[in-house]
Amino acid sequence: MIQDKKLNIINAAMKSFSHFGYKATTMDQIAKIAQVGKGTIYTYFSSKEDVLNEIIKLYVNEMRQVARGAIIQEDSFVKNFNAALHAITKFQEEHELMIKLSQEVKDMGTPEVIEVLQEVEDEICEFIEMKITAAIQRGELQKCDPKMTAFLMFKMYINLVNDWKERHQALDQDEITGFIKMYFIEGIGNKK
Amino acid sequence: MIQDKKLNIINAAMKSFSHFGYKATTMDQIAKIAQVGKGTIYTYFSSKEDVLNEIIKLYVNEMRQVARGAIIQEDSFVKNFNAALHAITKFQEEHELMIKLSQEVKDMGTPEVIEVLQEVEDEICEFIEMKITAAIQRGELQKCDPKMTAFLMFKMYINLVNDWKERHQALDQDEITGFIKMYFIEGIGNKK
């Protein structure tokens, strides 16, 4: 029953953050949606920011599940990389939360939101890093710094999925897999 | 003599934009520094934005010169890529203009400035694109879309030079050359 109340609050906050963003959501609103008194929120959370952080923690866990679910043991590293990132992207599109928070950072720059989005990015990079380390061990990838490789691959993925389409046309999943493979795995140099 | 006045104005505006940014620079200020009446500015330029655009046009030309100057015919594509980008970066650090304008975009989002910075980025990408096309023709690079390759290489360079150092430590020019070569040219895949 105690967990029930906390869950109500989390769900209410999640809903409101997704619809209106972090700043535009008031504690009174969360309390109203959750059907609890405002004070009750503070028995489970220390502040508004704390509510956001807990929600992101749950969200990141779900995201990790989704990414794991997209991976097929027998498939190549690149294929799984793209499958996982694509699954994460789709997950984020389905749940408005990240989209709304990204918007908020873009046009208001709310510091608390900047911080949690950075955390989400770090988590994704860490996930990729693990997969890279494994791929190196099984000999699929050459020795390289897993942290930096993860960072660069993630950035390239975002460049391909989001930034490229702003100036040219959008790419589908297979095209992206192809490009990542071409540029990152095989390289575009010609051996002499 | 007519060119002299226009040049005065351009130099005055350049100085003021570099010190105070675009928004914080007033036409009265430009006129004062250039030692002309404000009305005179409008015989050479149609608007404040026009002044900015002409300055950027000159700036991009200088940048191109600098980039060309950094290139050594006998050197490899990657080496020249890094030399050129490094020269551009140093050029931008020496002349405060770009740094000030980037700041302004970050904390005020002035639309006119966003636009010219995008133009500068496009110009750099076009420069890289030319070099890539040449490298493909002489067989140093595999066949690939030069526009996208230029875009991705530029972004990776920025990721390495700017974004990585925010979370970890800065990399020097040789390290960056090494990474670009490793990830982009040779690839990190292991042939079976």
Added chain:
DNA sequence: ATAATGACTATAATACTATAACGGTCAATT
């Protein structure tokens, strides 16, 4: 004639102030 000028204007940004809304607390209530 032509080019240059700065007082002038309409508009947009800023500073100021009064008001409302907010996050967080806590005495009263269940």
Added chain:
DNA sequence: AATTGACCGTTATAGTATTATAGTCATTAT
């Protein structure tokens, strides 16, 4: 022991008065 909403100090917002700014144009200088 858990829950609550009226309450408080602070911050954000709205409304308004004032200033500053981009751009014009009649006047002046060349």
